Each structure stands twice: as structure tokens, then as C-alpha cells.
Amino acid sequence: MLVRVSYGTAITMGLIKAKLMARPTTAYLMTYWSGKCSNDCAFCAQARTSKANLDRLSRVTWPAFELEEVVKALPNGRFGRICLQTINYPGMLDDVFVLLKAFKPLKLPISVSITPVDSETLERFRALGVDYVGVGLDVASERLFKTLKPDFKWEEMWRFAKDVIDVLGEGKAFVHVIVGLGETDRELIETFERAYSLGADVSLFAFTPLNGTRLENLSPPGLERYRRIQLARWLVENSLMDRILLEGDEIAGFDLDGLNVPPSVFSTHGCPACNRPYYNERPKREPYNFPFLPEKGYVEETLTRLGSRRPR
Template sequence: MVEFIRVSYGTAVAMGLKHGKMLARPTTAYLMTYWPGHCRNNCAFCVQARESGANLKKLSRVTWPAFELEDVLKALPNGGFSRLCLQTIDYPDMVEDVLELLDRFAPLNLPVSVSITPVGRDVLKEFKERGVDYIGVGLDAASERIYKSVKDSLYSWDEMWAFTRDVLDVFGLGKAFVHLIVGLGETDREMVETMARLYGMKAEVSLFAFTPVKGTRLENAKPPSLKRYRRIQLARYLLEKNLASPRDFKFDNGGNLTGFGIPKEELLGLVSPEAFATHGCPGCNRPYYNERPKKEPYNFPVRPKKEYVTGITDAIL
């Protein structure tokens, strides 16, 4: 029986379980399965990794305090959320716990997203029957080369792609949000090619910026520059909206993105504020997940003004 659940700090504040200031209110309730130990996988960037020495109350730079499940269920309506997003770590009873949590969430009548490691189609169908409409897939790495170096995982590169296909088959096209982390050592070309492959199979892409956290294997690595991240965001947007194909993008000999294949003035007119905002399931704004509050966010939790977007786009072209 599930007794505890982790709640992201901002979500807990919005619910009244914690007191604190929010620069941006979460529009989705971000929750995580509770497990007293480490994940069975050993991703080099992850706080929850099998060999991580980091604080298990964290995921990326966000603190996730644990609360009794009953208290969370009572407080959730106070947050005014439009969706529940359940993050999972991999442990022996994970699937059973997720199914129980979905049953407990049902009276709230909110759509539910679940981010999870590969499970069978039968499990996916059980999730769907319990109100889940989107699945988050933690591919994370933009190439098999990077995957093998940072994803010490129970699941291979090919198995992650097969799982993505299973999600699309069970839930429908566009219902798999595949997570990709910018800054793990990939080239821009690798990132663009993987995003294009995902959009080609009718999956969606959620971009994250690598965040070094003390106690992880990559604690001394550097996050991506904001300029590079903005260029990858722009490429993702153009691919998603079918405004450009992979053949249109230009790269130098090092695989760095140097052009988008669209004249600058035309591109300035095409880019919407959503290009630089959090791209996730409906109702997801994921405020300050991988950035510090006093700095310009990698992913804006609310759409920036059009004139600001024009300035961003002009600066990165």
C-alpha cells in the first residue's frame, strides 16, 4: 500500500503544504513515486541514480519533499491544477505503486501524465484505462553514442525507441512526450536528427537543459549556453510545425548548427512565443525545473512577449 508520495516544492506551495514564494505558479501538479532508496538505473546526470551521492529529495535542481499520500490527496484541489504529472523512479514495485496511485487520483477528475521507464503494452493499457492520456519517455540522450556514455540503464537505446512506438500505438499519435537533454555532449546535428526522427514517428519532444548537481557523476560538467539552447529550441519548433525539414538545417564540420535554411526576415515572422516556452503535455509549464530563478529561464513557464521573442530570435541567427 502506498503511504507516501513526493511533491515538487512549487506544487507543494501551490497546494498549501509548504510556505514559500513562487515566481511562476505551476499549472500542473508535479508528483513523484516515493521510494526510500535509489533508482535501479544509473544515469550520470540524475540525483536518483543507483550510484548517486546526491540528496534523494531532489530531481534536477528541484526539491521534492515527501508527504503522506492522504494529505496530498486532500490538498490537491487547493492548487487549481489542470493536470497531474506523475514522475517515477525505477524500483521493484514501481508498476504496482503507479496503478494504486492512479486509482487514488481518479476522484480528482484530472487528466494524468506518467513519466516512466519502459513497461509492457499490457501495463500501458491499464494506465490508459485509469485516465492516463500522455506518457513521458526519458530517452534523454540525443544519440546512441551519448546514450551509452551517460545512461547506465537497464534499457538499451533500441528498447527506448521500441517503447516510444508502443506508447504511440496504445495512446495515439502525439501522446508520447520524449525527453531530450541538451548539454550531455551531443552535437547539434545529433540533436536535430533525433528530434526529426521523433517528429517523423509522430511523437512529441520535450527539451531540458543539462543541470549539474553535486553528488552525480556529471557534477563538474557545464550546462549548455543559453544561446545554444535557444537555437535547439528554434530547430525543435520548426520541425514540430513542419516549417523546416532536417535537410534545411546547416552544420559546420563539428556538427554545430549554423543555419536554419530560411531567410532571416522570413524566420523572424514565423517564430511564435511558444518556441521558447516549456513544451510538454497540455497544462504543463514546469517552472524553473533546470534554471535558477534570478536568471533568464531556458524554458519560459509563460509565453514571452512577441517583441521579446523577436529579440531572442534575432540574437541567435
């Protein structure tokens, strides 16, 4: 049985010899299928109508290795957890259970990012060491959702998040949100509010245009807008919505007076031990999500800039 391994994870495990700019602290793995995903998400390289390379997810390459080889090499990486990504294909769920059973002796906590499954399946996941589940909402705008994720329903994703919380507990569902798909800042904030009020958490991604996908000509979000959204997510999480200053549907600034904003606001926000290095960005550019804590000076300068605006 084959399993895909993200390029950085494979280097850390010793399966590939190459240099790393940032070491992944989670082992990022993906189910293997020789064809395309049965779903057709507009931004995804694995989508059924995509002409992108099969070995890609976002901008990361995922070479395939024998499962036995991967299980043997995983301890070399000294990872804090395993994150299993899935694509839809016949027999996918059976493969997931085979993989989870193979990983269980390693005694690492496991996250699974998967399309909606029932509560009984989630219970089986929990018995096999899964403690977090990624919910691929991806599109923060209900008006855009059907166009960009035609095989799913908006409310179906929210019901799945609630099912995850009911089975695994509060904070154990991570709602994935991609910034830069045409949504407004207000729509992002409203999505954050709904997720946190439900008892879920939110993990942010920056849209990455990939050749061969339906959105290959759409530009990625600007870095400053992404920083505003990162800060807005933290404020919503901490019930500080009133500190976000909106002008129409866009963020015009923030009231940060008296707030102790942690540097982690601009780092990868996901399951424990997740740092997801350079998943959305090129290594020589400033990352959207820092895989480590950014320097204090950078944080102070960025917060001053983001908080200095006021609605006109």
C-alpha cells in the first residue's frame, strides 16, 4: 500500500536527501490514489477536472512511498503528531482505517482532514488515536461556496463540524478557511464568529494559484490583507470583535489599545505541533503563516501598522 508524504516531511524522515529551511513539526501524509479526486474544488490540484500534477496539494509536492517504509521512518522525524490528508475516491475510507491502524503503534496523536463522515466513523477514528479533525469549509463566503466547491453544501460542512465537536470535544474541529477566493473581510469575520460560537477552531490558509486549476489566473491575497485577517481571527477567538473596525465589508483598522497580542497571531494556527512550513508560500519570501514565532520587532511594527488606521 502506498501513502503520499509531503516533501518536507519526507526529508525530515530521511526518505529524501535535501535541505530544509524550516523543519516540519508534524508529519504531513496523504492517502494515495492513482487518479484525480472525485470532487471538483476550483482551487485544488487534485480536483477531477484539474490539469495540475497529481503529486501536488497546494504548492507542496507529495511523493508516494510504501506504507511499511513510512511507518518505519516516522520515528526519525521526532514529530509531535501525524496529519493525514484525504482526497475522495472509491474505497478512501477503507484506506484511512488501514493507515490509522498502521500508525497507532507509534503512539502519536493524529489529525485527519476529511470530507464529511458520520458520527460512527468519527468514533472509530477516536479509538484509533485521532484527536482533531480538519473540516474543509475552505470558502468563507456562502454566496461563492457552491461555485467553488460544487460537490458540497454550505450547511453540510457546518453540521460536520458540529458532529466532530460532539464526538471529540470542544475545539477539536478545525475549520479550514482559505483567504483570497473572492470573499469579503466581513464574510471571513462572520465565518470565524460562527466557528467559534459552535465550539470549533479556525485554521487559515492563503489562496495559492496553481497551473491547471480553475482558479489558476486568480491572484493570491496581499500580505497586508492576510495579516489583517490573521489579527481579526485572533480577536474573534478572544471575544474582542468590537476591536475590529469595519468600513462597509472591509477591515479599515483595529483598536489595539491595551491588548497584549501574542506573536503567534502571525504563525501557523492549527492542531498542536502543526507548523506547516511553506505550504502556501515560496521559501525565499515572507511567509503568510510563519512556521515559527516571528521576531518581536516584526510583530510590534506590524501591529502598529495594522492598528493605526481608522474608518474615514
